[in-house]
Amino acid sequence: MKPKGIAAxxxxxxxxxxxxxxxxxxxxxxxxxxxxxxxxxxxxxxxGPSMPTIAGMPESYLLESMxxxxxxxxxxxxxxxxxKAYSDExxxxxxxxxxxxxxxxxxxxxxxxxxxxxxxxxxxxCKKCHMDNGRDSEDSxxxxxQWKEYLTISMSEFRSGKRKMPEKMAEKVEGEGKLTPEEVExxxxxxxxxx
Amino acid sequence: xxxxxxxxxAGIAAGLSMTSFSIIARAxxxxxxxxxRVVVVGGGYGGTIVSKYIRMSDPSIEVVMIERNKTFVSxxxxxxxxxxxxxxxxxxxTYDNLAAKHGIQVVYDEVTGIDVAAKQVRVGAGTxxxxxxxxxxxxxxxxxxxxxYDPIETPKYxxxxxxxxEQTLRLRKQLVDMADGGTVVLSVPVTPFRCPPGPxxxxxxxxxxxxxxxxxxxxxxxxxxxxxxxxxxxxxxAWEKHYKGIIEFNAANKVSKVDHKAMxxxxxxxxxxxxxxxxxxPQKAGAVAYMAGVVGEDKKWCPVNQVTxxxxxxxxxxxxxxxxxxxxxxxxxxxxxxxxxxxxxxxVQLMNGKELIPPSxxxxxxxYVTDKxxxxxxxxxxxxxxxxxxxxxSGGVSPDLSELEGVYAHSWIKNILHEMSS
Numbered sequence: 001m002k003p004k005g006i007a008a009x010x011x012x013x014x015x016x017x018x019x020x021x022x023x024x025x026x027x028x029x030x031x032x033x034x035x036x037x038x039x040x041x042x043x044x045x046x047x048g049p050s051m052p053t054i055a056g057m058p059e060s061y062l063l064e065s066m067x068x069x070x071x072x073x074x075x076x077x078x079x080x081x082x083x084k085a086y087s088d089e090x091x092x093x094x095x096x097x098x099x100x101x102x103x104x105x106x107x108x109x110x111x112x113x114x115x116x117x118x119x120x121x122x123x124x125x126c127k128k129c130h131m132d133n134g135r136d137s138e139d140s141x142x143x144x145x146q147w148k149e150y151l152t153i154s155m156s157e158f159r160s161g162k163r164k165m166p167e168k169m170a171e172k173v174e175g176e177g178k179l180t181p182e183e184v185e186x187x188x189x190x191x192x193x194x195x
Numbered sequence: 196x197x198x199x200x201x202x203x204x205a206g207i208a209a210g211l212s213m214t215s216f217s218i219i220a221r222a223x224x225x226x227x228x229x230x231x232r233v234v235v236v237g238g239g240y241g242g243t244i245v246s247k248y249i250r251m252s253d254p255s256i257e258v259v260m261i262e263r264n265k266t267f268v269s270x271x272x273x274x275x276x277x278x279x280x281x282x283x284x285x286x287x288x289t290y291d292n293l294a295a296k297h298g299i300q301v302v303y304d305e306v307t308g309i310d311v312a313a314k315q316v317r318v319g320a321g322t323x324x325x326x327x328x329x330x331x332x333x334x335x336x337x338x339x340x341x342x343x344y345d346p347i348e349t350p351k352y353x354x355x356x357x358x359x360x361e362q363t364l365r366l367r368k369q370l371v372d373m374a375d376g377g378t379v380v381l382s383v384p385v386t387p388f389r390c391p392p393g394p395x396x397x398x399x400x401x402x403x404x405x406x407x408x409x410x411x412x413x414x415x416x417x418x419x420x421x422x423x424x425x426x427x428x429x430x431x432x433a434w435e436k437h438y439k440g441i442i443e444f445n446a447a448n449k450v451s452k453v454d455h456k457a458m459x460x461x462x463x464x465x466x467x468x469x470x471x472x473x474x475x476x477p478q479k480a481g482a483v484a485y486m487a488g489v490v491g492e493d494k495k496w497c498p499v500n501q502v503t504x505x506x507x508x509x510x511x512x513x514x515x516x517x518x519x520x521x522x523x524x525x526x527x528x529x530x531x532x533x534x535x536x537x538x539x540x541x542x543v544q545l546m547n548g549k550e551l552i553p554p555s556x557x558x559x560x561x562x563y564v565t566d567k568x569x570x571x572x573x574x575x576x577x578x579x580x581x582x583x584x585x586x587x588x589s590g591g592v593s594p595d596l597s598e599l600e601g602v603y604a605h606s607w608i609k610n611i612l613h614e615m616s617s
């Protein structure tokens with residue numbers, strides 16, 4: 001019996017060590033938000049390059065995005081159809097849930113020359129709102145470490161007019177010295193390179 | 196060896212096997228219980244997620260997940276393997292991270308019995324006790340409804356490939372090896388079955404292969420249902436756009452008889468021969484559901500409480516995924532993922548004596564109609580008056596076929612498989 005007891009104690013010990021750091025008790029917010037992970041990854045960090053990581057985004061940005069998906073103002077394939085099912089109160093709980101989780105970053109393939117050009121453009125035009133190399137923001141999405149493919153889809157939606165740019169962004173992207181497609185690609189590489 | 200020696204040897208062998216059996220019986224528990232424990236049977240779309248989310252929600256609860264295979268092969272995206280644009284290896288995951296990161300005890304063994312009174316699952320190596328049991332066994336087949344179908348022999352000639360793996364590759368090989376001009380026959384069973392749009396995605400993928408590699412061939416579809424079961428107008432649009440003259444779709448044609456030696460199927464009206472035949476058999480809950488006595492009056496699926504997924508027939512046994520009946524939710528991978536999370540949270544609440552949380556589910560199903568273009572259907576589900584219903588005025592199908600849907604679908608499979616294996 002003795003060895004068995006020791007084995008069991010070791011297993012017990014493993015449980016303690018491996019208890020996930022983000023363990024959180026069941027709640028209505030978790031119930032609503034867990035379903036998003038099928039596409040956006042566990043707790044909002046995505047493993048698929050066309051699906052954005054939504055963890056760690058400012059709550060205001062998540063709220064605003066879901067409202068725009070719901071009204072159809074922001075184009076989407078699936079998100080708009082699903083957003084219509086949630087009340088404003090539920091959307092608030094989901095936004096709060098993901099805002100609290102850390103934004104996970106995976107290493108992406110980037111071109112060093114493009115990253116360098118992107119950094120220059122960022123410094124000249126973007127850093128006032130997309131602070132700390134796109135890591136921080138008051139009400140826009142976090143760009144640092146976001147998936148390249150998602151950012152590319154987003155920028156093409158913005159530039160084709162399918163998605164409305166905020167006024168300040170329009171000024172910097174389409175205003176004086178309008179960005180070329182190559183410059184936009186460089187900025188995307190820069191943000192994707194941020195770890 | 197003379198006859199007497201043989202009998203003696205046989206007696207010794209029988210004696211030995213009885214002895215070894217009683218040693219196992221005495222050995223009892225494979226993993227002695229330390230505290231409160233949930234045992235999960237099945238490591239697919241439902242089982243992995245319920246295990247992980249219980250541990251994420253309350254690490255003081257032990258989770259033992261029993262699964263017979265070391266590698267899981269995803270059914271979603273396996274139709275692309277049949278069409279030739281995906282490697283089956285990309286559909287595979289293992290359970291190493293679930294054990295390492297979440298402390299889930301993964302037992303690779305076959306469940307041979309369930310004693311719901313003693314709250315024990317019997318596996319090859321002994322017994323495993325539980326406080327609550329979650330079954331996520333997927334599907335088995337009602338082969339007996341197809342005259343002439345031999346469960347072992349028939350799939351060697353006519354693979355169903357409705358569980359991804361060896362049969363997926365066999366069907367792919369048959370399509371590659373077939374002479375140009377050969378006829379492919381595919382039959383769809385009566386609903387409900389695993390993955391409502393699945394047969395129609397497969398039809399599209401086979402047609403894509405024929406169009407590109409066997410232009411003289413055609414595909415005859417025999418569908419037991421009155422019409423395409425899911426995303427009908429979009430599939431028809433895709434077939435019209437890409438596969439005109441290749442697909443012959445026959446609704447309300449139920450295959451009742453198969454003959455794998457003659458390579459033919461019979462609808463009772465007509466016998467149809469094919470060079471490649473893909474009979475998707477009618478389905479029922481996976482075998483372990485029957486062991487636990489949780490299959491309902493229809494003798495096919497498991498009725499469950501829609502808030503907790505606890506069986507309405509056997510207490511402390513929960514059933515999720517394809518095997519259970521969950522109101523308006525389709526039998527899909529995403530549904531199983533969603534049900535697993537609802538079940539996990541409310542199992543934790545039950546074990547902690549806390550109030551149940553009203554369920555919220557999502558289902559998203561993408562189907563590829565070529566190697567790149569896809570269509571989708573999505574919905575949010577809630578429980579009203581004990582029934583799972585789709586939230587009105589939301590969800591629905593994609594407006595059209597598009598490559599962008601295909602791009603999103605690709606990220607979906609990455610995320611959902613990653614969630615199950617990390």
